Amino acid sequence: MGxxxxxxxxxxxxxxxxxxKALGHPARIAIIDYLLKVDACICGDIVNELPLxxxxxxxxxxxxxxxxxxxxxxxxxxxxxxINENALNDLQQFFTSIATSLEKKxxxxx
Amino acid sequence: MGxxxxxxxxxxxxxxxxxxKALGHPARIAIIDYLLKVDACICGDIVNELPLxxxxxxxxxxxxxxxxxxxxxxxxxxxxxxINENALNDLQQFFTSIATSLEKKxxxxx
DNA sequence: AAACTTAATCGTAATATTGCAATATACAAA
DNA sequence: TTTGTATATTGCAATATTACGATTAAGTTT
Numbered sequence: 597m598g599x600x601x602x603x604x605x606x607x608x609x610x611x612x613x614x615x616x617k618a619l620g621h622p623a624r625i626a627i628i629d630y631l632l633k634v635d636a637c638i639c640g641d642i643v644n645e646l647p648l649x650x651x652x653x654x655x656x657x658x659x660x661x662x663x664x665x666x667x668x669x670x671x672x673x674x675x676x677x678x679i680n681e682n683a684l685n686d687l688q689q690f691f692t693s694i695a696t697s698l699e700k701k702x703x704x705x706x
Numbered sequence: 707m708g709x710x711x712x713x714x715x716x717x718x719x720x721x722x723x724x725x726x727k728a729l730g731h732p733a734r735i736a737i738i739d740y741l742l743k744v745d746a747c748i749c750g751d752i753v754n755e756l757p758l759x760x761x762x763x764x765x766x767x768x769x770x771x772x773x774x775x776x777x778x779x780x781x782x783x784x785x786x787x788x789i790n791e792n793a794l795n796d797l798q799q800f801f802t803s804i805a806t807s808l809e810k811k812x813x814x815x816x
Numbered sequence: 817a818a819a820c821t822t823a824a825t826c827g828t829a830a831t832a833t834t835g836c837a838a839t840a841t842a843c844a845a846a
Numbered sequence: 847t848t849t850g851t852a853t854a855t856t857g858c859a860a861t862a863t864t865a866c867g868a869t870t871a872a873g874t875t876t
Contacts, residue, residue: 604732766864
């Protein structure tokens, strides 16, 4: 066991879970925060910002990239990472639709 | 290792990561979907909706509850689960602020 | 009380994640 | 070409997650 049963859920559910999972670690939230803070999409000094070793940061960046939350452009021997708006829009839409859905109900029971 | 270094990040980063992590599984997205779909906050037939055994569902519910995303009220020998608006508002706010932040920049570089 | 229902917990196996040292790769500069 | 810089990959240990059968706990019904 230990393997998620993705095939029993809808594509949308799997996709949202994938995005949420990628954000399910404080270091990766911190990376997103940092990419938003710096004006240009500054490169590898993400490593300096975080209290983690370079290989660990590299791994977190890879996961964010795999989930489609960020993208990286090669610039000389450095790599420039930045946020992928589309993925974040998906998430925003999910939560907005939940919010409006909850609004309509006005507290069902609990 | 394998243990997350939560103490090196801000409370907000840890809290957001905790919420995102709780949603980082398709079954738990499906549970949220279901709780939104049914009008009253119907109880344990969540188990019937999902392709997972009862103990597994119970475990997922526990995680959603621990993260503060849902709450459960005892009703006879059944338990009535429903969504906690506050937690979802936090998440919505996070993504909305990201969206507006990205809007301002109009594609920094990548 | 005995039988049934609902949901949590325990125990355990399979797998995934986190973190880092060591190493590799790729480009730049000297 | 050697040296330096930036990032990725590998390998591994510690820990966490996922899933479920078996059992337990608590309420309901008969």
